[in-house]
Amino acid sequence: xxxxxxxxxxxxxxxxxxxxxxxxxxxxxxxxxxxxxxxxxxxxxxxxxxxxxxxxxxxxxxxxxxxxxxxxxxxxxxxxxxxxxxxxxxxxxxxxxxxxxxxxxxxxxxxxxxxxxxxxxxxxxxxxxxxxxxxxxxxxxxxxxxxxxxxxxxxxxxxxxxxxxxxxxxxxxxxxxxxxxxxxxxxxxxxxxxxxxxxxxxxxxxxxxxxxxxxxxxxxxxxxxxxxxxxxxxxxxxxxxxxxxxxxxxxxxxxxxxxxxxxxxxxxxxxxxxxxxxxxxxxxxxxxxxxxxxxxxxxxxxxxxxxxxxxxxxxxxxxxxxxxxxxxxxxxxxxxx
Numbered sequence: 001x002x003x004x005x006x007x008x009x010x011x012x013x014x015x016x017x018x019x020x021x022x023x024x025x026x027x028x029x030x031x032x033x034x035x036x037x038x039x040x041x042x043x044x045x046x047x048x049x050x051x052x053x054x055x056x057x058x059x060x061x062x063x064x065x066x067x068x069x070x071x072x073x074x075x076x077x078x079x080x081x082x083x084x085x086x087x088x089x090x091x092x093x094x095x096x097x098x099x100x101x102x103x104x105x106x107x108x109x110x111x112x113x114x115x116x117x118x119x120x121x122x123x124x125x126x127x128x129x130x131x132x133x134x135x136x137x138x139x140x141x142x143x144x145x146x147x148x149x150x151x152x153x154x155x156x157x158x159x160x161x162x163x164x165x166x167x168x169x170x171x172x173x174x175x176x177x178x179x180x181x182x183x184x185x186x187x188x189x190x191x192x193x194x195x196x197x198x199x200x201x202x203x204x205x206x207x208x209x210x211x212x213x214x215x216x217x218x219x220x221x222x223x224x225x226x227x228x229x230x231x232x233x234x235x236x237x238x239x240x241x242x243x244x245x246x247x248x249x250x251x252x253x254x255x256x257x258x259x260x261x262x263x264x265x266x267x268x269x270x271x272x273x274x275x276x277x278x279x280x281x282x283x284x285x286x287x288x289x290x291x292x293x294x295x296x297x298x299x300x301x302x303x304x305x306x307x308x309x310x311x312x313x314x315x316x317x318x319x320x321x322x323x324x325x326x327x328x329x330x331x332x333x334x335x336x337x
Contacts, residue, residue, distance in 0.1 A: 023263035024051045028066060030059040030168060031080030031250070032205060032224070038279055043270050050263045058203050059085060059168030066255075070094060076258040077267050079122075082168040083249035084175075086119040087316035095119060096254040098265060100272040102289075110249055110288040119253035120272050124286035126247035126307055127173055128223040129239040130208035135217040144218070147177065147189070147241045155196045160207040161220035162200065163334050165323045168248055169204025169222045174326060175315045176246025176308045191329070200334040212236050224283050227298040238298055244308040248315075249288075250280075 029036070033056065040052050055075065057065070063085040066075065070092060078086065089095050095118040103111060103120055110121030129150075131143055141158065144150055150159060162170030178186035198216055201207055207219030208226050212234035226238040252271035254264045270276050277289040285299040295301060 022049045022051075023260045024053055025076045025260055025263050025267060026053050026055060026074060027077045027079050027267070028055045028062050028075040029078070029080040030057065030062050030082070032283075034228075035080075035283055038282075039276070042275060042279060043267065046270065046275065047266050050266050052267070058162075058166045060164070060166040060171065061202070063088065066094070067092070073255045073257045075255050076260045076264045077252065077254055079252045079267065079271060080250045081253075082171070083119060083121060083251040084171070084312045084315040084319070085168070086251050086253050087313060088319060089253070090118045091316065094256055096256045096258065096261070096264075098254050098268055100265075100268045102269070102272045102274070105274075105290075106272060106288040107290055119251045120268065121249040121251045121288045122271060122276070123250050123280040123284035123288065124247050124304075124307070125169070125222050125224055125250060125284060126303070127169070127176065127241070127245040128208075128221055128226045129241065130211040130219040130221050130226050130229065131237045131239055132211045132214055132217045132235055133237055134235040135211075135214050139217060141217055143237065144239060145242055147180075147243050149241075150196060150218070150220075151189070151192045152196075155218060157196065157198045158216060159193070159196050159218045159220065160199050160201060160210050160216045161197060162204045162207060163202055163331070164326055165331075166202035167204040170200070171315070171319070171323075172246035172248045172310070173220060174246075174322060175318075176244065176310060178322070179308050179310055180243050187325070187329075190326070194330050194333070197330075197333055200330065202335060202337060208236070223285065223299060223303075227296065230298060240300060240303070240306060245303075245306050247307045247310065248312065 036054055059082050097116040097118050099116050111117050112119045164170035164174045177189055181189050204222055205225040208221035210216050211219035212229040230236055254268055258264050277287045277292045280287045281292050285303050287293050
């Protein structure tokens with residue numbers, strides 16, 4: 001009976017996604033600003049009857065905005081937002097189940113496990129440390145190789161990292177440390193790290209930008225921004241701490257109650273397409289469609305194996321508790337909003 005109901009729901013969902021006039025979609029996103037133009041251009045080229053209007057901010061801010069708008073949703077689609085956030089929205093009944101075309105060609109581990117998925121992964125983004133070699137040489141700082149190396153007294157006031165309440169990158173760092181070291185030792189690790197933190201930023205990419213500019217020698221960030229800055233000539237080494245890397249999935253979902261459901265399905269279809277995955281591959285080492293990603297000289301060949309065995313459902317279920325504890329302990333060093 002459950003399988004029959006799922007088939008009926010999928011059929012009704014598909015039927016509502018077939019015919020539409022020219023439409024403007026409101027898309028909430030945490031994608032990097034320098035990615036949006038290429039994605040929009042390609043999508044609108046392939047779907048000329050749909051125009052995209054982005055509302056962009058960091059993951060935590062977008063997540064909070066969506067939850068605040070639960071009674072009156074303003075977004076049609078969420079694209080490029082952490083799967084752990086989408087799991088939270090899914091629990092609140094805010095997502096429209098829909099199986100995009102080509103979804104069967106994606107890696108199952110990167111797609112919602114429901115019979116008709118509520119969200120579909122795009123790519124993985126994971127932790128990296130940006131280490132300014134020029135500033136480090138001036139200050140006599142050794143290159144860290146592990147998360148625990150960052151606790152050394154020589155790094156006091158030298159490290160910046162993202163605030164997990166604002167940044168998806170910051171949140172997967174915190175949940176990864178709790179996973180790697182255990183709950184008690186994870187918070188103990190963060191207590192000690194806090195002594196060396198100069199500032200918590202509200203953006204996952206900002207710490208790497210600050211390190212690249214020489215504002216601070218060490219920025220805890222993510223691999224896409226680190227690789228782009230190094231490719232652009234920044235004097236940084238990209239470090240992948242040996243204990244393991246926090247990560248999350250960028251994913252796409254349709255908001256329940258969208259008045260532009262047919263057009264929203266078009267964007268969900270495109271998000272799962274080969275065309276879209278080929279664009280994701282230009283930015284990330286792991287994408288949802290197998291066989292698309294290419295080796296990068298800046299990313300380890302075994303990068304996927306270095307990712308922490310992280311339960312995104314656990315990250316979603318414990319988000320409120322973890323962020324409350326983190327804020328109580330460390331928020332005094334957060335940059336002003």
